[in-house]
Amino acid sequence: MIHLRGHHLFCLLGYRGMGYSPEYVRNMTKIHQMLRNNPKTWIKIVNGPDHLCDKFPLTEEYHCENPNIYDRDAAILAKMNLEIGQVLKWEEIESRISTHIASSDIQVVCETCTWRSLGVCEEGIDEIHQGKGLREIH
Template sequence: MTIRLRGHHLLCLLTFVGEGYTPSFTRNYLRIAQRLSAGEAIEIIDGPDDICAPMLGLPEAHCCNENIRDRDNRALAAVADLLGFSLGVGSMLVLDASRLDALRAAFARDSIRAACDECEWSALCTRIAVEGFRGALVDAGASATPRCD
């Protein structure tokens, strides 16, 4: 199987520590973190993805807003530039330990965060990066995976 992700979620997954919009959103994201940590492939898609799924249909969902699509495009460009290959809709990616480390190092340096402008989670993500990503639940090659209670 593959995990279907929109562009900006390539940045969000770097700092996911189990917080989210709703309990169902968080439970879903925890399952995705487990799958990513186990090395499951990512397929880049346009629009709402596997992480967005629990939010679709809720009045507070922003998944289809144009500014979110712009965020996706900025994130994909930054990640592609860092990793040294093209990324777009339909691209496949596996986050091995070296890619995850490179992404987190760049995120901590603030060199791939242009897509994070105006994101309500930005302060939390900054704190997690400053703390060395302690508690982040996506860990490529991890021997233990996050729990889904």
């Protein structure tokens, strides 16, 4: 079972193999591809640092505990009608994204995210709407 916080549900959609450090990228790629290849993987929604935060580099400012990150998590979970502690399969998360999320939501709920300007999260949401699932990362 993979533990994920609210905003990382969107980060996985926009993930294109970039990250904060080589170790972070390896970890995120592993989790991303696991979900891509097995959408029946169980996910537990957690409050705060998750399995992606586990590999955040010690050389960077650790933002995983910042209040604005918790606010972003809460906003995304509310839009998707998800709760802390809930356990569901990744394919169910994709289904909720298709039902409850528009790509334009990124501009609002992820307004302060430094990765937002790349536009990859909107692409990821659009691809979920098209039934494509997560992209393969090379």
